[in-house]
Amino acid sequence: MTTPDPAPAATGVAAIVPAKDEADRIAATVAAVRAIPGVDLVVVVDDGSSDATAELAREAGAEVARHARNRGKAAAMTTGAAYVARHEGVEGGSPRPLLFVDGDLEASAANLGVLVPPVLEGRADMTIATLPPQKTAGGGRGFVVRLARKGIEDLTGFSAVQPLSGMRCISRPAFDAATPLARGWGVEVGLTVDVLLAGLRVEEVPCELHHRVSGKDWRGQVHRARQYRDVALALARRRARRGLR
Numbered sequence: 249m250t251t252p253d254p255a256p257a258a259t260g261v262a263a264i265v266p267a268k269d270e271a272d273r274i275a276a277t278v279a280a281v282r283a284i285p286g287v288d289l290v291v292v293v294d295d296g297s298s299d300a301t302a303e304l305a306r307e308a309g310a311e312v313a314r315h316a317r318n319r320g321k322a323a324a325m326t327t328g329a330a331y332v333a334r335h336e337g338v339e340g341g342s343p344r345p346l347l348f349v350d351g352d353l354e355a356s357a358a359n360l361g362v363l364v365p366p367v368l369e370g371r372a373d374m375t376i377a378t379l380p381p382q383k384t385a386g387g388g389r390g391f392v393v394r395l396a397r398k399g400i401e402d403l404t405g406f407s408a409v410q411p412l413s414g415m416r417c418i419s420r421p422a423f424d425a426a427t428p429l430a431r432g433w434g435v436e437v438g439l440t441v442d443v444l445l446a447g448l449r450v451e452e453v454p455c456e457l458h459h460r461v462s463g464k465d466w467r468g469q470v471h472r473a474r475q476y477r478d479v480a481l482a483l484a485r486r487r488a489r490r491g492l493r
């Protein structure tokens with residue numbers, strides 16, 4: 249008796265861009281992501297935008313999934329992954345890894361190519377981009393970053409340089425290990441913790457990226473407050489699951 253051959257390894261990745269009101273930046277981001285070697289599908293998930301994000305993404309060559317109403321970043325990522333699963337193009341092969349990309353990176357998104365080979369070649373289960381200092385300073389004092397870093401470290405022993413970075417390439421088994429995703433802005437911390445606790449390998453990779461930095465204005469403050477709430481909730485849930493307080 250012969251054992252069946254394992255499914256051939258995936259040769260491409262599917263990019264997912266969760267986006268809300270990114271009309272100014274989405275076309276440049278999509279164009280840059282489409283040019284990354286190995287990316288064979290770009291799905292923009294328009295999360296109830298009130299601007300032309302969806303149309304501009306489609307014109308730039310992305311496929312678009314829409315939420316009629318805003319449901320948050322994690323829900324958009326889940327919708328994107330389900331879209332990819334429904335349109336899986338690799339006949340009989342392993343499901344493609346997913347490349348998550350924020351919509352506000354514009355041309356610098358092309359530099360995300362470094363995240364792909366470690367996952368496609370099976371050296372890592374999830375790669376995470378770390379960003380260089382940005383051209384403008386952020387408006388926060390790093391409370392959310394420190395909460396996230398310490399929470400991840402306490403649960404897993406892994407010390408993340410940039411625990412909130414949204415740019416990640418992740419194998420499908422690793423993605424499944426983190427499903428259902430932590431809600432809202434807790435999604436990145438949830439992914440890191442769940443993938444590590446599943447015994448899988450996470451690697452941070454420096455990447456030349458530039459995005460819109462949240463400032464000191466009220467929008468920036470509200471964004472950071474929501475992030476703090478969602479990160480704290482994601483960590484609390486995971487501590488509770490392990491019987492920790």
Ligand SMILES: Nc1nc2c(ncn2[C@@H]2O[C@H](COP(=O)(O)OP(=O)(O)O)[C@@H](O)[C@H]2O)c(=O)[nH]1
Pocket residue numbers: 265266267268269270295318319320321322324325349350351352414459460461462
């Ligand atoms: N799905 C979804 N994505 C959002 C929402 N708000 C922002 N985004 C996207 O999430 C990504 C990161 O948001 P951003 O404002 O750049 O946050 P920051 O990088 O943490 O300052 C971008 O692609 C945004 O378009 C939202 O309400 N829902």
Ligand SMILES: [Mg+2]
Pocket residue numbers: 350352459460461
């Ligand atoms: Mg950003």
